[in-house]
Structures are given as structure tokens and as C-alpha cells.
Amino acid sequence: MNNTNSNPTDEKVAIIGAGISGLSCGMLLSEFNTNFKVFESSEHIGGLARSFKWHGINCDLAPHRLFTKNEEILNELLELVPMEMKKRQSKMFIRGKIIRDPVNPFELLYKFNPLITFKLVFGFIFKRKYPETTFENLALNAFGRGLYEFFFKPYTEKLLGEKPENISMEWGRQKIRVSGLGDVFKRNTKIFFKGFYYPKKGGYGAIANTLYNKINDHVLLKTSVIGFEMDNKKITGVKYIENGQEKLYKCDRVISTIPSTILGKMLGKDFSFKYQPVKIVYLMVKKKNVTPYHWIYFGDKDVVINRLAEFKNFSDHDTPDDKSVLCAEVTCPTTDPVNDVLKAVYKYKLFKPEELGDTLLIDEKFGYPVYLKDFEQVKSKLNNEIGKIKNLHLVGRNAEFRHIDVDEGYASARSFIQKLKSKAGHKTITAKLNNNEDVLDNIITDNETIKNIV
Ligand SMILES: Cc1cc2nc3c(=O)[nH]c(=O)nc-3n(C[C@H](O)[C@H](O)[C@H](O)COP(=O)(O)OP(=O)(O)OC[C@H]3O[C@@H](n4cnc5c(N)ncnc54)[C@H](O)[C@@H]3O)c2cc1C
Known part of the structure; x- marks a missing residue:
């Protein structure tokens, strides 16, 4: 590979973001003894797939579940984190009726x-x-x-x-x-699955936590990357803010897992992707359980909730008997998401107002990559521009602008690191791409990205 040091252990890699993709890249690089640092702007790891404890219950950032048909990836994730297979219990509320989901x-x-x-x-x-x-x-x-x-x-x-x-x-x-x-009767896809895996303990965030525990010495929290030191078409260092001070991490290669719009700004480029923010409203209810479901979709436009989940139904390990936590995802415009969510749950008589114990709101700016009609052109522009910087690579949901799950983010990290560390793999893909080496060096080796570039 053009700028790869012949001895991989000599190479210094900067990974931006400690979500699943950044942590997976870090863990996989650590297997090659590579010198790397992971920079994370927030005070916690896990990004969109993190969990936190609230009122004694593990809460995810909106419900997460693992379903993949990729046996190899599934086995690796199951080896990483003990998980249980759950039989999907979900419904849809629409026009006053409860119907099947999907x-x-x-x-x-x-x-x-x-x-x-x-x-x-x-x-x-x-x-x-x-x-x-x-x-x-x-x-x-x-x-x-x-x-x-x-x-x-x-x-x-x-x-x-x-x-x-x-x-x-x-x-x-x-x-x-x-x-x-x-x-609709073919029930074994990312939408039509009957069962899913979920960690036995620690919420879905157990996956990120396990990855983190393997490489925590390399991860810097509350450390925002703000730009790059460049030499010609190559990054020679990552500029970051730590404890209010600007610092430089000299490196040979950068893996970015942050939204490509933010990366674009750092590079003086405008990638006009749309990300849909999601407001996540948590309700602590003073009841053992509120519903028998993992999640309920709300199909009506006048109900602000898209989906409501009950975490105890994913895992009741070590949870209190006298309370349960519901989590509602809201993406439509509202100035008072908590109240609007409460109006909806009371309308559907899920619990009584006097049973509400507490509320919490988390605002995520980069919830969903929105595939507008022109998004593939913007993706081509992204790949071309990033392709010009020989040692910068994109891995992950918002970096690649792909609506992917944790298993796919992990798979993307894995195939990228394998490619990075395997000259044989590099040659195979080069042949397919007909000499487009500058671009090739920056892409992820998944079919979708390759297809977009070709
Ligand atoms: C509502 C919702 C439901 C989902 N449901 C599922 C599901 O059921 N199953 C499933 O497997 N997946 C699900 N997903 C998808 C899953 O959460 C993501 O695919 C995965 O978490 C993305 O990981 P990532 O590392 O690519 O990105 P992120 O998690 O976005 O990580 C990027 C990290 O970069 C950090 N960062 C940003 N800017 C900077 C900077 N300048 N400097 C340093 N750090 C920075 C961020 O703080 C963040 O931690 C869901 C996602 C959402 C939003």
C-alpha cells in the first residue's frame, strides 16, 4: 500500500471516535501490535451504541438488538460478549389498533x-x-x-x-x-427477523465496553479532534483539544469514524449529507413491567413517538422489582418532546400519570443518515475527495454515510484492518478497481463502497 510502513508495528495510527467502529478498529489494530490512539470528544465511549444505568436499569441509546446473517461476525461478537437469543415481541399501534410488527x-x-x-x-x-x-x-x-x-x-x-x-x-x-x-412471509432479514441476540448483562453497550476494556490505555476521552497537519496530500498529524489546550498527535495514518459532514469541515470541504437527529425520551415508571413487548412502533403521524421500548424485556438481569424504564424515539419536530411523549403514552393507556417516576431526555444530532435522492452523488464526492488524501480512511455508520448496525460497523472495521494488514487482499481489490489506487487506499473493502466508486 502506498504509504504503509513496511513494518506495521512502526506505524502510528490516529482513530477519531470511540464508538463501535473506532473501538473495533483499535482492538483489531492491537492484535497487530500497532501503535495507535483513539480520540473521543465525549466523556463516554460507545457512541450511538452505548448504555448507561438509570434507576438501576441498563438503558440503551434507543433499543438496540443484534441480528445478522453473517455467521463469522456473529460468532466473533458472541465470543466477545455473552449474549442470549430473544424471541422478538413487538407490535405496532396505528389508528387506535394494535397490529403485528412488521x-x-x-x-x-x-x-x-x-x-x-x-x-x-x-x-x-x-x-x-x-x-x-x-x-x-x-x-x-x-x-x-x-x-x-x-x-x-x-x-x-x-x-x-x-x-x-x-x-x-x-x-x-x-x-x-x-x-x-x-x-412478507420471508421472515429472516434485518427487518423480518423472529429472534435477536442481546447481551446477558450491561445492555447493548456491553459490546462497546468489552472492546474498550481491551484497549483502554489507548483511548483519550473528552478529547476533540479539530483538524489536521498536512504535508502535500498526506496527513502528518492530528490536532486535538485536551483540557482546553490544542495539541498535535504525529501519525502515519488516520481512521475517521465521525460524521463525514464534520470531517468535511475540518478539511474545508462541504459534503451535503442530511442526518436526522433523534430525541430519546426515557420514562421511569413505578411498576414492575409496563408492557410485554421489546418495542412498539407508532404508525400515526400525529403521535410523536416512532418507537417505544421497554429495557427490562430485553434483559431483566439485576433489575429492581418496583420500576421499569420505557424509552421513546422522537424524530418529528417538537419543542417539548417529554410532554408530547407523555401525551401519547397516556392516550394509549400504557400507564397512569401517577405511576410516572422520572423523565430524562437525550438529544442525538446524528441519529439517522437520510438517503435523499442525490445521496449517492454526495457519497461519490466524499469518496473522491477523501481518496485524494492518501492516508485518511472512513469506517462506520456516519463516516461512510451508511445506515448500518453494530455488526456491520464491526464488519467494516474488520475488513478494513484486514486489508490494511494484508498485501494480498490489497492486490485482489486493486485488480478489480482498475488502477484507481488513490481512491482505493481510502475505501473500505465492502461491496457497497467499491460499487459506488467504480
Ligand atoms: C435510534 C437508533 C437505533 C439503532 N438500533 C440498532 C440496533 O437495533 N442494532 C444495532 O446493531 N445497531 C443499531 N443502531 C446503529 C448503531 O448504533 C450504529 O451503527 C453504531 O453505534 C455506529 O457506531 P460508529 O462507531 O460507526 O459511530 P458512532 O457511534 O457515531 O461513534 C462516533 C464517535 O465519534 C465521536 N466524535 C464525534 N466527533 C468527534 C471529534 N471531533 N473528535 C473525537 N471524537 C468525535 C462521537 O462522540 C462518537 O462517540 C441504531 C442507531 C440508532 C441511532
């Missing part, structure tokens, strides 16, 4: 009033074929206008803050993952 179009036909049923059936039978250019068209082709307007349109607008006609079809391919009604 949506089963056949159930809708007998659960709702004849007018709604007629619209669903009529919309499906007489559906037109639209060009597959947007999420809207993909959903209309798969389900017809009735079901699209009943569920997919309001839920997408609520979740992403965008009209479905402005969303790329790629989002549809990943999030609907069905091409027609028959496909």
Missing part, C-alpha cells in the same frame, strides 16, 4: 373498517408500475397506494422528516426489503 398487509384487511380495507385492496389490485427512482415509487409498486398512504408515507415522513418522494429508492430497498406481498 406490518402484515393481510392482517390489515380484517382489522380495520371496510373503507380502509377497500382502499388497501383496491390500491393493491389496481396498482400502477412506477419507475423505481424513489422510495415512494418502490413502496407504491410493492403495496399499492392504499397501504402506502396508510403506513409507509406517514411513518417515513415522521422518521426522516422528508417526503417519501425525496427519499432514494436505496432506502426503500434496505428498509422495506420486500418486492411484493408474498415477500
Whole structure:
């Protein structure tokens, strides 16, 4: 590889961000005795996949669960953290009814009033074929206008803050993952899974904590990276703020796991990605349990909650008997998320106002990468610009701008570090990419990124 030191142990690597991706890169580099530092701006590790204890209950940053069809990655994660297989218990609340999650179009036909049923059936039978250019068209082709307007349109607008006609079809391919009604019976995908893994102890954050414990000497908390020292097209050092002082970490290579919009600003580049912020409202309820479900989706546009989870149902290890914690995700605009969430839970009679013990609000600016119609062009620009800096690499959800889960972030880190440390792997990919070496040196070796660049 162009700038790789021949002896890998001599190379100094700066990793920006101590979420799953940064910690995974660190742990994997440590197996090669590489000299590295992980810089984390906040006071905690784990990023979006962290957990914290509140009222004696492990709370995740919105519910997280592990489902992957990648056996190798699954086995590595299970070896890292003891986990249990859970049978999915989830529902959807919509128009005053409780229905199955994921949506089963056949159930809708007998659960709702004849007018709604007629619209669903009529919309499906007489559906037109639209060009597959947007999420809207993909959903209309798969389900017809009735079901699209009943569920997919309001839920997408609520979740992403965008009209479905402005969303790329790629989002549809990943999030609907069905091409027609028959496909809803194929129940073994990231959406249609029946069971999932969850750590026995410590919440989902146990994964990040285990990675951290293996490399904690290398991790600097409350340390924000603010820019780079450059020499021609190469980074020679990372500038960071620690205890209010600007410092420099001289290095040979940088792995960035932070949102690409922030990285772009450091490099004087504008990558016009949209990230949807998420407000996470935690409610401590003075009851042993509130629901029997892991999570409940709320399909109506006038209810601010997207999804409500109850952590005790994921793991009740060492939890108090007299309280439970619910967690609501809110992405639609509201000036008072806590009150709006409470209005919704009282409307659905989940518990009584006098049973509320405490509330907590966490605001995450980078909740969801929103796949707008032009996002693939912006991604190409990102890959091209980053590709010009030979020793800068992107790994992770918001860095790569991919709507991926923890298992995929770990897989991305793993395939990148393997590529970095294996000249053979490098040659194979070089051949595929036809001499595009500058770009190649910066990409992650997953198919999606390669496809985008080619
Ligand atoms: C609502 C929600 C639900 C989810 N559900 C699931 C699920 O069920 N299962 C699952 O597996 N995954 C789920 N995910 C996805 C999962 O959380 C992410 O894929 C994963 O946590 C991303 O890890 P990362 O390291 O790539 O990024 P991040 O977690 O974003 O880590 C980046 C880190 O960089 C730090 N940082 C930012 N700027 C700087 C700077 N200038 N200097 C230093 N540090 C900086 C941040 O503080 C952060 O810690 C969900 C995500 C969300 C938001």
C-alpha cells in the first residue's frame, strides 16, 4: 500500500471516535501490535451504541438488538460478549389498533373498517408500475397506494422528516426489503427477523465496553479532534483539544469514524449529507413491567413517538422489582418532546400519570443518515475527495454515510484492518478497481463502497 510502513508495528495510527467502529478498529489494530490512539470528544465511549444505568436499569441509546446473517461476525461478537437469543415481541399501534410488527398487509384487511380495507385492496389490485427512482415509487409498486398512504408515507415522513418522494429508492430497498406481498412471509432479514441476540448483562453497550476494556490505555476521552497537519496530500498529524489546550498527535495514518459532514469541515470541504437527529425520551415508571413487548412502533403521524421500548424485556438481569424504564424515539419536530411523549403514552393507556417516576431526555444530532435522492452523488464526492488524501480512511455508520448496525460497523472495521494488514487482499481489490489506487487506499473493502466508486 502506498504509504504503509513496511513494518506495521512502526506505524502510528490516529482513530477519531470511540464508538463501535473506532473501538473495533483499535482492538483489531492491537492484535497487530500497532501503535495507535483513539480520540473521543465525549466523556463516554460507545457512541450511538452505548448504555448507561438509570434507576438501576441498563438503558440503551434507543433499543438496540443484534441480528445478522453473517455467521463469522456473529460468532466473533458472541465470543466477545455473552449474549442470549430473544424471541422478538413487538407490535405496532396505528389508528387506535394494535397490529403485528412488521406490518402484515393481510392482517390489515380484517382489522380495520371496510373503507380502509377497500382502499388497501383496491390500491393493491389496481396498482400502477412506477419507475423505481424513489422510495415512494418502490413502496407504491410493492403495496399499492392504499397501504402506502396508510403506513409507509406517514411513518417515513415522521422518521426522516422528508417526503417519501425525496427519499432514494436505496432506502426503500434496505428498509422495506420486500418486492411484493408474498415477500412478507420471508421472515429472516434485518427487518423480518423472529429472534435477536442481546447481551446477558450491561445492555447493548456491553459490546462497546468489552472492546474498550481491551484497549483502554489507548483511548483519550473528552478529547476533540479539530483538524489536521498536512504535508502535500498526506496527513502528518492530528490536532486535538485536551483540557482546553490544542495539541498535535504525529501519525502515519488516520481512521475517521465521525460524521463525514464534520470531517468535511475540518478539511474545508462541504459534503451535503442530511442526518436526522433523534430525541430519546426515557420514562421511569413505578411498576414492575409496563408492557410485554421489546418495542412498539407508532404508525400515526400525529403521535410523536416512532418507537417505544421497554429495557427490562430485553434483559431483566439485576433489575429492581418496583420500576421499569420505557424509552421513546422522537424524530418529528417538537419543542417539548417529554410532554408530547407523555401525551401519547397516556392516550394509549400504557400507564397512569401517577405511576410516572422520572423523565430524562437525550438529544442525538446524528441519529439517522437520510438517503435523499442525490445521496449517492454526495457519497461519490466524499469518496473522491477523501481518496485524494492518501492516508485518511472512513469506517462506520456516519463516516461512510451508511445506515448500518453494530455488526456491520464491526464488519467494516474488520475488513478494513484486514486489508490494511494484508498485501494480498490489497492486490485482489486493486485488480478489480482498475488502477484507481488513490481512491482505493481510502475505501473500505465492502461491496457497497467499491460499487459506488467504480
Ligand atoms: C435510534 C437508533 C437505533 C439503532 N438500533 C440498532 C440496533 O437495533 N442494532 C444495532 O446493531 N445497531 C443499531 N443502531 C446503529 C448503531 O448504533 C450504529 O451503527 C453504531 O453505534 C455506529 O457506531 P460508529 O462507531 O460507526 O459511530 P458512532 O457511534 O457515531 O461513534 C462516533 C464517535 O465519534 C465521536 N466524535 C464525534 N466527533 C468527534 C471529534 N471531533 N473528535 C473525537 N471524537 C468525535 C462521537 O462522540 C462518537 O462517540 C441504531 C442507531 C440508532 C441511532
